[in-house]
Amino acid sequence: MTNSAKRLLRNPWLELAARVMLGATFIYASYHKIIAPAEFAKLIYGYDLFPPETINLIAIIVPFVELITGIALIIGFYPQSAALILNAMLVFFILIISINRIRGHEFDCGCFSMQTDRLDDSPGYMLGRNLLLLTMGIYSMWYGLGRARLFVLTKQ
């Protein structure tokens, strides 16, 4: 990696921009799930991966984890911990999409809207989107270590 690329990656403004974009994406993604948990639960059922007893619990908890960690990432409240949680969720989403793609199971991820009667995004598009977000999350977590960061409320 060239020195200019390293300087760019270590720019705290770039790191802040990644945090804000990732955090805002998760806050936005949580909204429709929080206002319609029953519909979100049905989409989780459509993944055909989770035991029936866990579906409602996932539909109740996941949107608030997205919301709280998204806010924490943006305002700089334990931002690396927030990025770690969001990255873990993104890896989990990527696994879900990949498993269903491999077995040819069509489903709507419900990531940004509820479309129970039609499929909105192709698995390839969903995977690409999640990999892009994961890249931002890893960058935000990794390049924030031991360097100047903007708008961080807590010491890491």
Place this chain on the structure above:
Amino acid sequence: MLAVFIAFIVNKISPVGIPLVGQWDLEKGIVHASPDSADFNERLEIDNIEVAKLIYDDANTLFVDARSEMDYEAGHVKGAISLPMNDVDANIEDFINRYPPEQAIVTYCSGRTCEDSHHVAQLLLDLGYEQVNIMIDGFQTWQEKGFPVD
């Protein structure tokens, strides 16, 4: 932990909150996060497709397709009319003008993972229709059984 705590509190007090466990067993009926919701009147359900066929053969009952117009156009129960839940406001007045309250009706959508037939059935009951039932196995099972389709 904070997020989990907030999630349970909000779910408890929210008007759209759901129980901790839903009904996700297709054998037991329509799958839904809130099986006890007023939107799901189990007393209206016909959970045996053969019984639905007997009602169909009687020829006095109107079959109402609650799926989207596109799905209806792709195939529907022979003689059924379309009253798509996703565009019900645009069609309900015409429906009321065409069919009297004593008309026997069976609603259906795509199957046990679909709720639209319940919503349309409840709407028709609220509008004064007296004999409304729901074929919960939906069009897919009807077609698989080789029953009449258009």
